[in-house]
Amino acid sequence: MPLSNIEIIHQDAAILVINKPTLLLSVPGRADDNKDCLITRLQEHGFPEARIVHRLDWETSGLILLARDADSHRELSRQFHDRETEKAYTALCWGEPELDSGRIELPLRYDPPTKPRHVVDHELGRHALTFWRVLERCGHYSRVELTPITGRSHQLRVHMLSIGHPLLGDRLYAPEQALAAHERLCLHASMLAFSHPQTGERLRFDCPAPF
Known part of the structure; x- marks a missing residue:
């Protein structure tokens, strides 16, 4: 499936910030008909290194953060675990x-x-x-x-x-x-704030709800 309805809000060498549409899984489901998902589309269309840091429900739209290397993934996962992010x-x-x-x-x-x-x-x-x-x-x-x-x-x-x-x-x-x-x-996930995994800069992203 193409990236046509997936909006890339921000990208750099370490991270991707995506506006996930509704009715799209964050990661593959167990059933064969649930393989289409955000991470698969990104990996197949220009971002093979992309790694999920957190998830949004299938029907929930909005901001979702992905890492582009192992170290960034580890640091962002830690921030979510330690509740250093804001949502x-x-x-x-x-x-x-x-x-x-x-x-x-x-x-x-x-x-x-x-x-x-x-x-x-x-x-x-x-x-x-x-x-x-x-x-x-x-x-x-x-x-x-x-x-x-x-x-x-x-x-x-x-x-x-x-x-x-x-x-x-x-x-x-x-x-x-x-x-x-x-x-x-x-x-709709409308705001996400976290520290950049490489620079430590505090970043905030806003994405208005489509309803």
Whole structure:
């Protein structure tokens, strides 16, 4: 598959910053029909050395960082592990939160009977923390900024569902009205900040949501 709908935000000798489109895997899936993905497209079209540092869900669009050599990959992976990076997402959620901002601290775990869903589980779940704030109130939905402190799978989607404001177009978690309110999952990685793995310079990238 070509790179036609993949926007390269930044590239240098050590890193690539990509605006991943929705409905594209970050890495290959297990099934044969899930081999098409961001990393494969990049490796086959000009960036054979590209290495994934972190992932975005299939339906989530926005900023994703890749390394171009082993040392850079090691350093960027360390920054993500040690929570030295900064991330923010733009989302549309169902309804209008009573407050203008808040925090959600609920433990999450994978739920095999309903795979690939995740659930809140106070006994077996792993710690997860999200900050949120309202950017715009639009009647039956709101535009929000979501800042994950931890990086659990489906964290933002499950956390917003847990406070009664599921994301629009979320096929896994949204009830009927919220699902029908938009044709895609309204979750976009809109800001990413980290230290350059070679120079140490602090870099920040912003990418407005397409919804």
